[in-house]
Amino acid sequence: MKALGREFYNRDSVIVAQELLGKILVHEINGQKISVKIVEAEAYMGTFDRAAHSFGGRRTPRVEVMYGRPGFAYVFLVYGMYHCFNIVTREEGIPQAVLIRAAEPVGGLDLIAQNRFKKSYHLLRKSQVKNLTNGPGKLCRALLIDKSLNGEDLCSNKLYVEEGDNEKLPIVASKRIGIDYAGEAKDYLWRFYIDNHEYVSVK
DNA sequence: ACCGCGATGCCCT
C-alpha cells in the first residue's frame, strides 16, 4: 500500500479527522512494521479554537510545525511523560491539526506488546490487550512515537497513513477530551470515533 | 466497577 498524498491533508481538520477513521497508521522501524487502524481522532481548528495550541495565532517553537505544510507530524509532550501524535492539516500559514487519540492494533502485534508491556502478545492479560492503543499516550508508546518525529513528513515511507477497508463506518461526533480550560470551545463536537469500537478511549 | 491522586518535564508567562 501507499501513503496518502499531501492533498488529503490540505483540508479543514474537522473533515480530515473524520476521514482518517478506518485508515491505517504505519511506523516502519529497522525494517519492522507496526500498523494500527485509527478509530478516534480530534480536530484542532487553529487560531479561533480556544483548545488549540495555536489559538489566537500563538506561534512558539513548540507549535511551529502547525504553521507549515499539511501532512507533517506534530508531536508534543504532556504531563511530563506522554506524547501526543497529531497530523498537520491545511496549507502553510493555517495552523490546524488532527490529534490521533486511539487505534486498533492490526500488524506487528508482538512489537506493540513489547513496547507497551515488555512481553509478547500471546502472554498479555485481557486487560492489557484492551489497553494497548486506546488513548493518545498509549498509542505513542505502542508505535514508538516521540518528539524525535516532530516535523516528520507523513508523505513518505517511514511514518505514514494508508487506505484501510473502504467500508462505510458508523461515526459518532462528541466533545473533545481533557480541554476543560478551553471556554466555549470545550463543547464543540470535534471528536470523532467509530461507534461501539472496543479501542475507543472514552465511550 | 468507579474514584482520586501522583508522576514528571517542558513550555510559556
Place this chain on the structure above:
DNA sequence: GGGCATCGCGGTA
C-alpha cells in the same frame, strides 16, 4: 512558577 490535548495505581465496593 503554574499548568498541561494522560495514564496507571491503590483504595473502596
